Amino acid sequence: MPLGINLFGSGHTEEAQKESAKEMVRDWQRKLRSEVRGVDRSIRKIEQEEDKIRGEIKAMASKGGDPKSVQMLAKSLVRSSKAKARLYTSRSIMQSAAAELETTAATMRLSDSMSKSTEVMKQMNSLVRIPEMEESISSMKREMMRAGLIEEMMDEGMEDLDGPEMEEEAEAEVDKVLEDLAVDASLRMAIRPQAATATAEAAGAQSVAALGAPRRPVVG
Numbered sequence: 001m002p003l004g005i006n007l008f009g010s011g012h013t014e015e016a017q018k019e020s021a022k023e024m025v026r027d028w029q030r031k032l033r034s035e036v037r038g039v040d041r042s043i044r045k046i047e048q049e050e051d052k053i054r055g056e057i058k059a060m061a062s063k064g065g066d067p068k069s070v071q072m073l074a075k076s077l078v079r080s081s082k083a084k085a086r087l088y089t090s091r092s093i094m095q096s097a098a099a100e101l102e103t104t105a106a107t108m109r110l111s112d113s114m115s116k117s118t119e120v121m122k123q124m125n126s127l128v129r130i131p132e133m134e135e136s137i138s139s140m141k142r143e144m145m146r147a148g149l150i151e152e153m154m155d156e157g158m159e160d161l162d163g164p165e166m167e168e169e170a171e172a173e174v175d176k177v178l179e180d181l182a183v184d185a186s187l188r189m190a191i192r193p194q195a196a197t198a199t200a201e202a203a204g205a206q207s208v209a210a211l212g213a214p215r216r217p218v219v220g
Contacts, residue, residue, distance in 0.1 A: 024147060025105045031140055032098040035133070039091045042132070046084045053077055054181060061183045067190040070183070074174040074191075083132065090133045097123040104149070121150035 057073050060066075100119045124144065127137040144150045178188050 021147070022105050022108050024143075025101050025108070025149075028140060028144065029098050029101050029105075032094045032101070035136060036091050036094050036098075038136075039087050039094070039132075043084055043087050043091075046080050046087070050077060050080055053080075057178070057181055057183065061178075061181075061187055064187070067187060070178070070187065071174055071191045074177045075170050077177050078170045078173045086130050087132055090127055090130045093123050093126050097127075116151065117149055120144065124150060 053073050053076060057070055057077075060070055060073070097120055100117060100123070104117055104120070124137065124141045127133045128141060141150070145152060175188055175192065178191070
């Protein structure tokens, strides 16, 4: 229900309604800024963990460690890098949404109702599709919908972060991670056959799934 239409009760003046609506927008801005700070903390935590894993890889490689263990650590670096990239994206989106809300609050000085914002709607829907942000942003999105700032959009689905394609991509990037860490070429060569085997197994699983899928009848 849009703000300004019986949301605050008939006893409230138009001016009181505008102030209540603007305060709601300010509250969303505060929440978004708080989320941005939380994202910054998460990024720093990931970076600290990445430094630790890099140290473990170097130490293990210098002692001629087990190739499979080194490979697993390198894959964890690939995954954490992708998680960090999603957090950077979410931070940028939240900063844009907070700026858009600032504009919304300014325009409300000329109107007693909250106009729908297509930009905020797109930004909030982008955020809830980022796994790390889904839980914290969903409740704010529902508040905005009830207030009439945004509408529900059809769920476009969430990227499968643990599917075969993502696993294959992580496998492909392992060698680059090890090369960047100056890991001995012989150890990297020992890891490559394992990566190739894992990729082939993932591709085989996809083929089996495709064969098991029901076929559509051919229409003559």
